[in-house]
Amino acid sequence: MKILLIEDEPDLRKSIKQYLHQEGYVVESASDFIKALEKTMVYEYDCILVDITLPNGSGLDIIKQLKQQHSKAGIIIISAKNSSDDKIIGLDIGADDYLAKPFNLAELNSRIKALIRRRNFDGNKAIVVNEINIIPEERTVKVNNEQVMLTAKEYDLLLFFITNKNRVVSKNSIAEHLWGDDSDQMDNHDFIYVHLRNLRKKLAEKGCRDYIQMIYGIGYNFKVNV
Amino acid sequence: MKLITKTITYYLLISIPLLLLAVMFSYYRIKVQLNEEIEESLYKEALHAETLATSVKPNDLKLDFSNLSSIKSSAPHENSHTFYDTSIYNQLEHELVPYRMLKSYINWEGQTYLITNVKSTLEDDDLMESLYSVCVMIIGFLILAFFIVSWLLSKILWRPFYATLSRLNEYDIKQHKPYQFDKSSTAEFNQLNTALNKMTDKMYHDFLHQKEFAENASHEMQTPLAVIKANLSLLLQSPNLKENEMNQLQSIENTIKKLSALNKALILLSKIENNQFNENSSVNLNDKIKAAIENYQDLIQAKNIKIETELSNDLIIRINPALCEILIANLLQNAIRHNYMNGTIEISIKNETLLIANTGETLSISEDELFVRFKKNDAAKDSLGLGLSIVKSIVTLYNTQIQYLYSLNKHIFTLKF
Structure with missing residues (x-):
């Protein structure tokens, strides 16, 4: 690339x-x-x-x-x-x-x-990380071949994590990604935690491992062993 | 007060006492002159009578000058001529009429004679009356003449001045093309117009510089911010960062976020004030409100705020769609930010009026400062203090009324479109 x-x-x-x-x-x-x-x-x-x-x-x-x-x-x-x-x-x-x-x-x-x-539409359409399979075109997520029903924000959050996997992403950058300019007005990042908690719960229900690590107060790391 | 009214008032204030003085002076002058004339003619008559009397027998004498003149024998008296004022009853007019009288004593052949000559003087009343009417006529005529002259002067002489004045009234620096005031044949107006041309040119160039500066400053500030932010992202990836270092990084990141939000808000304000959002279209406010509520669900839920909407009719306004979104978003953000946990927000549209009310603490700043830049309530430390300034500058741009009221523990903003 x-x-x-x-x-x-x-x-x-x-x-x-x-x-x-x-x-x-x-x-x-x-x-x-x-x-x-x-x-x-x-x-x-x-x-x-x-x-x-x-x-x-x-x-x-x-x-x-x-x-x-x-x-x-x-x-x-x-x-x-x-x-x-x-x-x-x-x-x-x-x-x-x-x-x-x-x-x-x-x-x-x-x-x-x-x-x-x-x-690269003609190439591989899916993003695969171990048991997680995302098809961005359809905005669908499967874990172990079972569909996970995510809200728009949860889907965006997961995709953002996977795009930046094995990296520390700060809460600010997550807020900017999910809320755009409106994130300027957010005094704290409690809502990220709400969406994150729901995402984790939904993934775990389908037997997904917990890849999301909290890095002190600053952000998260979607850790996939390479 | 108009210039012409003022001029005429001053003119009258000066001319009326002057005219009255002139009338009084004329009155005395005329009176003195008339008396002199009468006395002179009386004296001539008396001399004539003397001549006649000394040539004929006085007792037979019948004077034919005037039936009021007489010649009589009198007690011995020195020769003399004395004038008197007297009144004689006039039977025709049934009133006393003023007369001037000359008493002349002459001694002739051992006998003293008294010759009396009288002549009517002009009555004071009549004199005053005619003078008064003349005076009123003169004043009236002068005022009329002055009105006509002033009106003509203001039409002709002052025309360039009024032209300049109306152009100044229309002057709007935001739509400014370098401005030229017309030349005039009056030197003073030319000076005025030259000074105005200079002044507006200066204003316009300062305005351009200021605009340019605001744009450049924001541009120049974004790049260093981008550098800091990029380096911060890289730094975050270093392994072996300790917790307190991470916390310091987060503090830096939060500050940068605030700085760039501040920069963005200031750019937005200067864009609104420079009228750079000029493409308007019909916007349904109801749709924008629903979209904004949807957008801010996370913020609303985080505070568990109850939203009550009462949109009784569609309110469609002519506005720039982006500005409309910014307006609604800022009002809603304000209502969320300054709300309690489990508070409420009421949004209603009735006819042409939009009302947004939220529960919240009383203001720590005065109501007048509410829309002033960087003035913010003590409770909202993280707020930029620009949200309501942006709201204010948008409503000012569209000549919309915005009112603030605190009642029953609620902050109420009312916008009349």
């Missing part, structure tokens, strides 16, 4: 690269418009993360260029300008997703995985 990261801020580029590298991706990066254009002309990528405001040009022009080349890469805009105009324009000219800065790397990871899953 090859990812191109187009981002002018060196520290951010470094962190994202490191995180995605740990996820097993091959990550290349470009720091400005011209370097980005050179790379997209020469190489093929599965996914391209593009910042809109770049030295020497706009990320939107890179997206247009990619579309002209009929590139198959999935495109995610990562922008500090959280304006709906940019979002609409970006999605209009062919970007697949839009993530406003500042974002959680766990959230970025889950967006990339979701995008790659959508792009």
